[in-house]
Amino acid sequence: MHLQIISFLQQNAHPRVAEKLPSVPENVTDQIRLWEADLNRVEMVSSNFYDEFPSRDVFESACDYARENGGHLWEDSKRMRLVVKAEIHMQMREYLRRQK
Incomplete structure (x- = not known):
């Protein structure tokens, strides 16, 4: 899922930002990965x-x-x-x- 979000951000970046590499800053991609990992950390089981x-x-x-x-x-x-x-x-x- 995090790859889909990062891909979306890259594809929809402002043209000036899209020229930069990487177009999505590393701290943003890291935070998105951490967010996803936290979502998958706990599983509800009856x-x-x-x-x-x-x-x-x-x-x-x-x-x-x-x-x-x-x-x-x-x-x-x-x-x-x-x-x-x-x-x-x-x-x-x-x-x-x-x-x-």
């Missing part, structure tokens, strides 16, 4: 948060299960917290139910 594990063993096996099923997003081993993609929530619930 997820579920788990934090009441009966034991460390159950927590660790739940983390492994989430990884194996492509749903692991984040974990806090110290506080036994886990975040998984919403799409595996039902599988995760069933897995945890069997672990009790």
Whole structure:
């Protein structure tokens, strides 16, 4: 996308500016690249948060299960917290139910 914006600026530059090389100043192109990188930095993903594990063993096996099923997003081993993609929530619930 940043290349499209820079190309647009180059093609629509005032004739006096278009004579200069580069027609779009480097600090402007850098800022546009940074802006795009910042937009792509965060991705929204529907997820579920788990934090009441009966034991460390159950927590660790739940983390492994989430990884194996492509749903692991984040974990806090110290506080036994886990975040998984919403799409595996039902599988995760069933897995945890069997672990009790």
